[in-house]
Amino acid sequence: EIPKEISHLIELEELDLADNSFNGRLDMDIFNMSGLRVVSLTNNTLSGNLPPNMCSILPNIERFYMSFTNLVGTIPYSISKCSKLTILELSYNKLTGLIPNSLGYLTHLQYLNLGGNNLTSDLSLSFLTSLTNSRNFTVLDISLNPLNGMLPASMGNLSTYLRKFIANSCKIQGLIPNEVGNLSNLLFLDLSGNNLVGSIPTTIGNLRNLQRFNLSNNKLTGFVGDHICKLQRLGDIYLDQNRLSGSLPNCLGNITSLREIHLGSNKLSSNIPPSLGNLQDLVVLDLSSNNMVGLLPPEIGNLKAITKMDLSMNQFSNGIPREIGGLQNLAHLSLRHNKLQGSIPDSMRTM
Ligand SMILES: *[C@@H]1O[C@H](CO)[C@@H](O)[C@H](O)[C@H]1NC(C)=O
Ligand SMILES: *[C@@H]1O[C@H](CO)[C@@H](O)[C@H](O)[C@H]1NC(C)=O
Ligand SMILES: *[C@@H]1O[C@H](CO)[C@@H](O)[C@H](O)[C@H]1NC(C)=O
Ligand SMILES: *[C@@H]1O[C@H](CO)[C@@H](O)[C@H](O)[C@H]1NC(C)=O
Ligand SMILES: *[C@@H]1O[C@H](CO)[C@@H](O)[C@H](O)[C@H]1NC(C)=O
Ligand SMILES: *[C@@H]1O[C@H](CO)[C@@H](O)[C@H](O)[C@H]1NC(C)=O
Ligand SMILES: *[C@@H]1O[C@H](CO)[C@@H](O)[C@H](O)[C@H]1NC(C)=O
Numbered sequence: 551e552i553p554k555e556i557s558h559l560i561e562l563e564e565l566d567l568a569d570n571s572f573n574g575r576l577d578m579d580i581f582n583m584s585g586l587r588v589v590s591l592t593n594n595t596l597s598g599n600l601p602p603n604m605c606s607i608l609p610n611i612e613r614f615y616m617s618f619t620n621l622v623g624t625i626p627y628s629i630s631k632c633s634k635l636t637i638l639e640l641s642y643n644k645l646t647g648l649i650p651n652s653l654g655y656l657t658h659l660q661y662l663n664l665g666g667n668n669l670t671s672d673l674s675l676s677f678l679t680s681l682t683n684s685r686n687f688t689v690l691d692i693s694l695n696p697l698n699g700m701l702p703a704s705m706g707n708l709s710t711y712l713r714k715f716i717a718n719s720c721k722i723q724g725l726i727p728n729e730v731g732n733l734s735n736l737l738f739l740d741l742s743g744n745n746l747v748g749s750i751p752t753t754i755g756n757l758r759n760l761q762r763f764n765l766s767n768n769k770l771t772g773f774v775g776d777h778i779c780k781l782q783r784l785g786d787i788y789l790d791q792n793r794l795s796g797s798l799p800n801c802l803g804n805i806t807s808l809r810e811i812h813l814g815s816n817k818l819s820s821n822i823p824p825s826l827g828n829l830q831d832l833v834v835l836d837l838s839s840n841n842m843v844g845l846l847p848p849e850i851g852n853l854k855a856i857t858k859m860d861l862s863m864n865q866f867s868n869g870i871p872r873e874i875g876g877l878q879n880l881a882h883l884s885l886r887h888n889k890l891q892g893s894i895p896d897s898m899r900t901m
Pocket of ligand 5: 703705707
């Protein structure tokens, strides 16, 4: 157990006990050294909960890390009294109940991770609206919680400093609001594994700094659309396991930063645009399980960095272009279940 005598260290400002095997029931009262600014208890086998008076015990806390610690109970509404908090890390515990709207009083908050708990919210995810008060907010992770709500338009009013919005596997329903496009400094957007419907908002074209875009495993319909091609820093596109139809945009070949394209298990029905061959750094191309047609363009032989190419379960026809033999980094290739014919090119012998 953490020795109670620790509370005699009355000058203590930072306490890091992370990654140990402290156990027993957490008694927050032992941290009543009023000067504590930083506490990390992450990754211990503690039990217990966050007491409603935690902010009177830790009035000056700025950074509080307590993930992987078996915490139970709710996040107390009174958390708002820890008014100097900039980092609150409570991921991978067993917290239940509502994400309190009082988090919005933490105007200095920059980083909030509540992922991997059993937290819920109301239908309009109103805690997101509250968090629009935190003007320096940069990272939000609420993944793997049964939130069961809909993204509010007010999410577009979150801080313009927001860099990561991670909300995968949260049972989020409804549309992706157009206002998502207001988060102009986002680097990572992950809304995968939810029940989102409707189409990808055209406003995502405003997320000029986006590097990773993950809407995989939802129920999105409509076209991928050309707006995605405005994202000239995009590295990874994950749009697999949706109901997207129409064509693979021609302009994808202009996003030369692309490294992974995951568009498998949709209803795409076009051919592969030859311009895709411009993607010199592309490592993964997954177009499997669509209705794509036409011939495999010889330009795919220019994808020199590619290690995985899955074009299976489509309607591609004609022969395998001999240029495929130039893909010397390719480790996984599937052309299974298409309408390809002719001979297997000799050039493949040296792959
Ligand atoms: C927890 O700490 C141990 C070392 O005590 C480390 O090996 C392990 O990777 C840590 N787990 C997590 C989830 O950080
Ligand atoms: C913290 O609690 C202990 C035990 O109740 C008490 O002796 C001590 O005076 C308290 N310290 C502060 C700084 O409040
Ligand atoms: C936001 O960050 C800036 C720069 O670090 C700092 O000066 C300012 O006080 C912060 N504002 C809030 C509300 O925390
Ligand atoms: C999550 O909370 C619900 C009630 O809100 C409960 O029925 C369920 O067992 C909890 N799940 C876990 C993994 O704790
Ligand atoms: C966003 O903030 C502006 C300015 O405070 C406000 O007028 C607008 O209603 C907010 N939008 C939403 C959707 O809440
Ligand atoms: C926020 O997004 C909405 C919907 O796309 C748009 O009408 C509005 O102008 C945007 N606001 C700002 C401040 O960019
Ligand atoms: C995107 O989301 C899917 C489904 O949640 C997940 O398997 C995949 O690892 C995610 N990709 C990245 C780069 O986070």
